[in-house]
Amino acid sequence: QVELVQSGGGLVQAGDSLRLSCAYSGRTFGSYAMSWFRQAPGKGREFVAAITWSDGKLYYADSVKGRFTISRDNAKITVYLQMNSLKPEDTAVYYCGAGGSWGLAAWTGYDYWGQGTQVTVSS
Numbered sequence: 001q002v003e004l005v006q007s008g009g010g011l012v013q014a015g016d017s018l019r020l021s022c023a024y025s026g027r028t029f030g031s032y033a034m035s036w037f038r039q040a041p042g043k044g045r046e047f048v049a050a051i052t053w054s055d056g057k058l059y060y061a062d063s064v065k066g067r068f069t070i071s072r073d074n075a076k077i078t079v080y081l082q083m084n085s086l087k088p089e090d091t092a093v094y095y096c097g098a099g100g101s102w103g104l105a106a107w108t109g110y111d112y113w114g115q116g117t118q119v120t121v122s123s
Contacts, residue, residue: 002026002112004096008081009117016121017084022096022114024077029053033100034079036070037107038092038119045095047105049081059104064090086121093118 008020022034035050049070050059058070069082079096093116102109 002098004098004112004114006094006096006114006117009094009119011120011122012086014087014121014123016086017082018086018119019083020081020094020096020117020119022079022081024079024098024112029077029098031098031100031111033098033104034072035097035100035104035110036079036081036094037097038090038094040092043092045107046092047107048094050100050104051079052100052104061105083119086119088121088123091119091121 003025005023008018012018033050033052036048037045038048039045047061048064049068051070051072067085072079095116096114097110098112099110
């Protein structure tokens with residue numbers, strides 16, 4: 001049984017920062033990557049950032065490049081998303097996923113998902 005437990009999120013003002021965490025537990029970790037996606041009301045799940053587990057390569061959506069940073073703690077099998085200079089358009093439910101072997105930005109290729117965390121940015 002694999003579980004991804006997310007923490008962080010909340011309501012902030014534009015320009016503020018937030019940090020999300022996602023901790024993996026259960027079966028021996030063997031995923032290609034851990035990633036963050038987000039889903040705004042009425043929209044599909046959108047890729048935000050990914051880190052490949054074997055070599056730590058980082059990938060970002062253009063919309064968050066330069067503002068968001070994905071990182072990991074190998075020992076804790078935890079991935080973080082540091083979000084700076086938040087904008088109202090960043091408002092969404094954020095999900096972490098483990099998988100990505102079919103393509104990092106394709107949410108259908110992820111095997112496990114966190115419970116989701118609401119991030120709301122007011123203007």
